[in-house]
Amino acid sequence: MSATEIVVFDLETTGLSPEKDAVVEIGAVRVVNGAVAEHLKYETLVRPTTPDGAPMRIPWHAQRVHGITDEMVRDAPTIGEVLPDFLDWVGGRAVVAHNIGFDGGFMRANARRLGLEWNPAAELCTVKLSRRAFPKERAHNLTVLAERLGLTFAPGGRHRSFGDVQVTAQAYLQLMELLAVQA
Template sequence: MTVDFTAIDFETANSSSASACSIGLVKVRDGRVVDRVHQLLRPPFPHDEFAYWNVRIHGITAEMVADAPGWADHLPAFLEFAGGDVLVAHNAGFDTGVIVGASRAFGLEVPDFRSLCSLQVARKTYHLDSYRLPSAAMAAGFEDFAHHDALADAEACAAIIVHAAKRHEADDLDALAHITRVKMGAIGPVATRERAAVHGPMALQ
């Protein structure tokens, strides 16, 4: 089973997609976690206000990220870690949207990545009352993690995809997406064009 991918999770300071204040990354090779990274990030002005509810959820404050790198500084390390992997996230549209929003806030070109949503995969794999990350992770055998810690959430997301791939006997993420009928997402100019070429113009809507 060649299940290779990078799981990703962002926490944000407020409702702006450019306000990333924490990122967790988990690299999976052959269905096993081989590397992990967690990094606090300093959101750029004017996206740097820490909203009360966000802080209450993840516990990160403006003081905690005062000396942290911004997305522009962290981007090379992120690109090196993720390489050409498919990015996996629970509600992937949110996390890939943060990559887009943060990159544009710094005047950077949006990097090219395909993505797969573990939330959508979980809905096609398990029969649950709730498909929130803790519930879906528990179904995959991953329990008692610090929800809303970016690294812990990325690890939980990785566990869901690995378990789902085994359950569906999928050899890789493309096979898993096909079996579960979950469309791959795409960000960045090249990845978006390639997705449109495969799925047609409606894929971009």
């Protein structure tokens, strides 16, 4: 593992609570030596379960955001099947997410429930970097940040994990450059 290798990741979920809601999709890509390595990606749908492992339906309000339906995840693996593999894929590297508190919170809660450890080398947040790079701006959501940096989402990519990850990775690199921090 290179010291200049990080993982940018994004989750789609059934709601906002890491303690009550479930992950329905994980997308990630590695950034190696300051460049997005599209061939080093992780992408999977996840069949949602309650914290005690019972099947969970995806609420309509969550489906409206990300478009992931119960039918789409019917044959997908559960978080218990996916998370050990994903943690191995991350491998202790530093991670980046847009609003790391949200995504990291879901990772910590699920790892804890499964007796695993969410232990990245560091957790970096593109929302916080955006606030530092653009202190006079009020909005720092991913759509606004992408527009501000001249980035576009692939068709159907917004609010799907890998589509958001592709933009977040590019935003991270641009923000680090704007802030004159070595990526």
